[in-house]
Amino acid sequence: MKSIKNVPNVEFRAPNIQKSGVEVLDLDIFYKKLSQCKFDPSKPHRINYFCFIYITEGEGGHFIDFQYHTFQKGSFIFVNKNQVHAFDLDSRPQGKMINVTEAFFDSILTNIRLPLFTPTHLVSSYLPVLNLSQTLTQTCDALLLEIDRAQTPANSDPLLIQLLFSSLLVALARERKSNTEHLSExxxxxxxxxxxxxxxxxxxxxxxxxxxxxxxxxxxxxxxxxxxxxxxxxxxxxxxxxxxxxxxxxxxxxxxxxxxxxxxxxxxxxxxxxxxxxxxxxxxxxxxxxxxxx
Known part of the structure; x- marks a missing residue:
């Protein structure tokens, strides 16, 4: 277990997320900005937003609420709002980090009914790491690229971002397994x-x-x-x-x-x-x- 003394509460303040509610960030850029952080991301910290980490190269582990979860190329890591987590900065995998505000989810969850961001960490059947199939990997790559493009100043389109991100959530939900699949809607x-x-x-x-x-x-x-x-x-x-x-x-x-x-x-x-x-x-x-x- 990582040292968990004096855990900071972290708010996300990136310009993109203020405008659209979603930010897609290359992990390489995240690593380069580490010196600007007011806290150590490799140490446990609580977040007030939702976070995806999509691994495109490398392997390692991610600390979430007192548990260490391994990941590999093609893994998608889900971190809920208010959870305590820590990054693996020893292996420094490649990929994307997707940070999402609660307000953004409020704007789209009326249209898609998915359990991805309810507090499913209480239920052991909802694992925080999903290893994607080859088909879903291709889908995620394409959707994340389009979300990134839709956030550029020249192409900024909040509605398009909502639709693209909704599509990403639906695709992930289809592959994410849990023992609640037998329940009715x-x-x-x-x-x-x-x-x-x-x-x-x-x-x-x-x-x-x-x-x-x-x-x-x-x-x-x-x-x-x-x-x-x-x-x-x-x-x-x-x-x-x-x-x-x-x-x-x-x-x-x-x-x-x-x-x-x-x-x-x-x-x-x-x-x-x-x-x-x-x-x-x-x-x-x-x-x-x-x-x-x-």
Missing amino acids: TQTMRFNQFLLSIEEKFTHTREASAYAEILHISYKSLNQLCKLACDQTAKQLIDAHTILEIKRRLIIDNSQVQEVAYELGFDDVTYFVKFFKRHTLLTPSQFKEYSKAK
Whole structure:
């Protein structure tokens, strides 16, 4: 595990992304700009936008939320908003980095119904690295080239960029495998709504029945949906996100255990410690020390 002390929060401020919501950047250019960064991208950092990394040459690994995921030529790496990740600057693979704002997704997701950027990192069936087929590689190369062209000052066309990026998402979704493929469209949308609700509400409630009310379904129906989607209960998914966010908060600015407990809605620090240890076999303090030692 990489050292995860004092994790910075990173906002994306490139001129292109301000105009269109999408920026396609060659990794070579990214490497050349490293000296201008106010943080070390090879160290864990939390992002407030969505990030794709498309590998065209090389192999290595990418750190995402306390896990190290290997990649190779033809891999597509998905990093969700608010996730903590770190780049592999030892191997320096070639390829593209695609940074996308949340506002951009809001503008296109009304037209395409895809689960790519719901908090699917809570579900083990959604792997963050997709190895593309030869056909999909060719499709991605062509679409990314057209997106890049559509962002030049002479050809700037926000609508065209939306259409091209929507096409890219659809192509990736067809090949990205998960065990939710057997769900109906309605079930998929409701399950994704539940995952998003967890991110928004978990500091206020960790009771599955409360989320059932939010979704206007019964507690039993919500549990059945979760079991069908990922063989986990609703409560297990809520707790999984809570544990993940505790880990993130513990390492951001080296936050104290009591501070994290209160920020995440735990009134009793003793219960907070027991909750964390029940799921990780470590106390929050032990987790911090273990992480620093790595």
